[in-house]
Amino acid sequence: MNHPSSETFKENAKAALADVQLRGALKNATSLFGERRKEAAASLPNWEELRTQARAIKDEVLSDLERHLKEFVRNAESRGAVVHRARDAAEANSIICGLAQERNARVIVKSKSMTTEETHLNDALEAAGMQVVETDLGEYIIQLAHEPPSHIIAPAIHKTRQQIGELFTAELGMPPTDDVDQMTSTARATLRDRFAAADVGISGVNFAIAETGTIVIVENEGNIRLTTSLPRLHIAMMGIEKVIPRFADLDVFLKLLPRSGTGQRLTTYQSFITGVKSAPDDEGPDELHIVLLDNGRSRMLAHPVTRQSLACIRCGACLNACPVYQQIGGHAYGSVYPGPIGAVITPQLMGIQKAAQLPFASSLCGACRDVCPVKIDIPQLLLHLRGEISQRKGSATERLIFKVWARVMTSPSLYKLSAIAGRILQRVVPIPRNMRKLESKSFNDLWTND
Amino acid sequence: MKVALFVTCLVDQMWTSIGVSSVAVLRRVGCEVEFDKRQTCCAQPAFNTGYRDEARQVARRFISIFEESKADAIVSPSGSCTAMVHHYPQLFAGDPEWLPRARAVAARTHELSSFLVRVLKKENVGASWSGKLTWHDACHGLRDLNIKSEPRTLIRNVRGAEFVELEHADACCGFGGTFSVKYPEISMAILDQKIDAIERAGVQAVVSGDASCLMQIGGRLSRQGSKVRVMHLAELLNESSQQ
Numbered sequence: 001m002n003h004p005s006s007e008t009f010k011e012n013a014k015a016a017l018a019d020v021q022l023r024g025a026l027k028n029a030t031s032l033f034g035e036r037r038k039e040a041a042a043s044l045p046n047w048e049e050l051r052t053q054a055r056a057i058k059d060e061v062l063s064d065l066e067r068h069l070k071e072f073v074r075n076a077e078s079r080g081a082v083v084h085r086a087r088d089a090a091e092a093n094s095i096i097c098g099l100a101q102e103r104n105a106r107v108i109v110k111s112k113s114m115t116t117e118e119t120h121l122n123d124a125l126e127a128a129g130m131q132v133v134e135t136d137l138g139e140y141i142i143q144l145a146h147e148p149p150s151h152i153i154a155p156a157i158h159k160t161r162q163q164i165g166e167l168f169t170a171e172l173g174m175p176p177t178d179d180v181d182q183m184t185s186t187a188r189a190t191l192r193d194r195f196a197a198a199d200v201g202i203s204g205v206n207f208a209i210a211e212t213g214t215i216v217i218v219e220n221e222g223n224i225r226l227t228t229s230l231p232r233l234h235i236a237m238m239g240i241e242k243v244i245p246r247f248a249d250l251d252v253f254l255k256l257l258p259r260s261g262t263g264q265r266l267t268t269y270q271s272f273i274t275g276v277k278s279a280p281d282d283e284g285p286d287e288l289h290i291v292l293l294d295n296g297r298s299r300m301l302a303h304p305v306t307r308q309s310l311a312c313i314r315c316g317a318c319l320n321a322c323p324v325y326q327q328i329g330g331h332a333y334g335s336v337y338p339g340p341i342g343a344v345i346t347p348q349l350m351g352i353q354k355a356a357q358l359p360f361a362s363s364l365c366g367a368c369r370d371v372c373p374v375k376i377d378i379p380q381l382l383l384h385l386r387g388e389i390s391q392r393k394g395s396a397t398e399r400l401i402f403k404v405w406a407r408v409m410t411s412p413s414l415y416k417l418s419a420i421a422g423r424i425l426q427r428v429v430p431i432p433r434n435m436r437k438l439e440s441k442s443f444n445d446l447w448t449n450d
Numbered sequence: 451m452k453v454a455l456f457v458t459c460l461v462d463q464m465w466t467s468i469g470v471s472s473v474a475v476l477r478r479v480g481c482e483v484e485f486d487k488r489q490t491c492c493a494q495p496a497f498n499t500g501y502r503d504e505a506r507q508v509a510r511r512f513i514s515i516f517e518e519s520k521a522d523a524i525v526s527p528s529g530s531c532t533a534m535v536h537h538y539p540q541l542f543a544g545d546p547e548w549l550p551r552a553r554a555v556a557a558r559t560h561e562l563s564s565f566l567v568r569v570l571k572k573e574n575v576g577a578s579w580s581g582k583l584t585w586h587d588a589c590h591g592l593r594d595l596n597i598k599s600e601p602r603t604l605i606r607n608v609r610g611a612e613f614v615e616l617e618h619a620d621a622c623c624g625f626g627g628t629f630s631v632k633y634p635e636i637s638m639a640i641l642d643q644k645i646d647a648i649e650r651a652g653v654q655a656v657v658s659g660d661a662s663c664l665m666q667i668g669g670r671l672s673r674q675g676s677k678v679r680v681m682h683l684a685e686l687l688n689e690s691s692q693q
Contacts (some may be wrong), residue, residue: 012634013633013635017635018635081593142489170680207636211567226691259521323640323643324640328636328641360629360632361498361636362629363622363625363630363637363640365589366589366590366592367589367620367621369593380540383498385500386498386499386500387500387501389500390501391501393502394501402496402499402504405495405504406503406504406505408508409459409490409491409511410490410508412512415459420605422463423486433630434665434669435464435669436665436669437466438463439463442463442466443461444462446466446469447485447487
């Protein structure tokens with residue numbers, strides 16, 4: 001399976017548009033998520049207020065991220081966790097591989113984590129000779145299919161039930177069926193066995209609370225609870241932006257995140273993990289290691305416009321609301337972060353030259369901004385990135401077009417002249433699809449007769 | 451009230467009846483309308499494509515022209531171009547000379563339906579049109595200027611017109627300026643959803659507040675031989691039941 005790259009976005013998108021099954025699956029899933037989100041948001045009288053509060057908390061953290069991180073590290077370590085800081089993906093992967101190898105780990109279970117997708121941790125662990133098993137059902141499906149996730153919270157959103165049935169039959173020997181219960185039972189049986197064998201559990205983090213050193217992870221399947229409690233070693237990887245100041249801040253975020261993501265009032269499980277096991281509840285892993293990943297985040301933080309990209313809580317609502325994502329899905333973006341927020345953070349993480357098409361893959365309709373639980377002004381960020389890209393590496397033709405355009409639009413006589421030229425030209429050159437012809441007299445011409 | 455019309459380059463060159471209708475409607479509700487013949491474009495194409503220097507050149511000229519006007523308000527039959535003028539302060543952030551000038555012009559600039567309803571408090575402009583019609587929310591009017599109820603109010607008060615709400619009226623038509631040029635296939639796929647919804651609505655006309663969306667929607671409708679026509683809100687409000 002070759003993974004599409006951000007550099008070939010246009011071609012990827014065309015291929016996606018030709019995929020009937022993909023578009024059917026996307027239509028169902030995004031509209032279902034969208035409707036549920038709307039209902040869930042409407043069920044709270046103070047939705048707008050919560051969004052404002054959440055953003056204020058994020059802004060508070062981002063205004064002095066280092067201080068909040070230090071507080072988190074101090075409190076987590078005082079409860080027995082070991083905290084590592086990784087500058088980039090390679091460093092994060094090598095820390096985690098090292099921890100696993102030192103303990104002669106053979107089997108690793110993982111719960112869903114976009115940050116480990118970002119660093120391609122699985123590839124690194126497998127290259128080091130370990131078996132890695134994704135335990136979130138959606139992640140497990142795409143792992144079996146050797147595909148990257150196509151949605152931030154629903155990684156297998158692009159697959160139909162029938163496609164998943166065929167995959168399970170081929171990979172797990174399940175008798176042919178598209179019955180959801182039977183498919184789930186098959187996955188469950190296989191995964192239970194891996195949980196029992198696992199030496200290490202790797203998870204992501206939704207929120208890291210500075211004042212207590214607690215990490216909070218939300219889920220619906222119970223696999224995170226198992227991943228973080230069954231193996232002897234638990235490693236949690238998080239982006240540095242995941243820290244929030246106070247335990248009480250969770251009130252706002254735990255209202256916003258599930259409602260925005262899946263339209264639930266609450267996820268089935270929320271795990272609060274503070275350090276390693278200690279009396280009297282002598283349960284859980286012997287060791288907890290937390291890896292704080294930068295990987296370009298400090299760069300985003302440094303710029304006053306791009307800083308708000310780090311407020312994202314990875315709910316996926318902007319993907320479901322985006323007319324572009326609804327048509328082409330996530331893989332076309334060539335990034336683990338697709339959709340509107342992906343078009344914003346991918347160029348900042350991977351480098352603008354590698355993802356220069358993504359900020360332009362938006363009609364700037366603003367639906368993403370409306371649904372964002374932390375009020376990120378995604379269109380503004382897209383426009384900012386477009387500015388960076390066009391000024392630095394816009395095509396020579398395009399630059400020339402806009403230079404000429406600016407001349408024309410700042411001179412009434414040139415404007416008039418080009419309209420005349422246009423009227424002649426349109427007799428011989430077909431006008432672009434969905435444009436009207438230039439009229440024989442402009443409004444400006446008509447105004448004289450008024 | 452004295453009003454300076456910003457007709458927009460698209461309407462000026464490709465759809466003059468929107469401009470003509472806007473003037474007629476504004477006069478009918480008692481406005482004195484002026485038109486500065488030096489006006490061209492709001493700068494949005496360059497701004498949206500990332501050419502900020504070029505956008506600034508064109509925006510400066512817009513500001514200079516319209517700040518000369520003594521009119522009480524600048525009114526435009528486009529949510530998108532009005533929203534662009536409201537974005538001018540973003541273009542001139544940190545510029546002590548142009549930022550206040552940009553802000554002042556932006557504060558005076560209104561989209562037609564919101565000017566009628568919010569500023570003039572006119573909910574009925576005395577139009578009549580017989581038939582069933584629906585409204586497409588153009589994105590920038592809806593989300594940048596928060597225009598939602600105003601056009602609906604005006605349409606409901608058109609005598610003889612039966613208004614039906616469009617399914618996903620607030621969904622993008624896929625135009626997006628630069629976007630439809632760079633990614634025409636995606637733009638068309640998005641448009642298809644809009645067209646389907648319009649056809650399902652069983653209307654004679656789809657009305658909107660932006661010529662750009664209407665070109666995108668109207669082009670597709672006429673190519674597939676649909677009987678549904680596109681109409682700008684200004685055109686509808688200028689209709690009288692002589693026909």
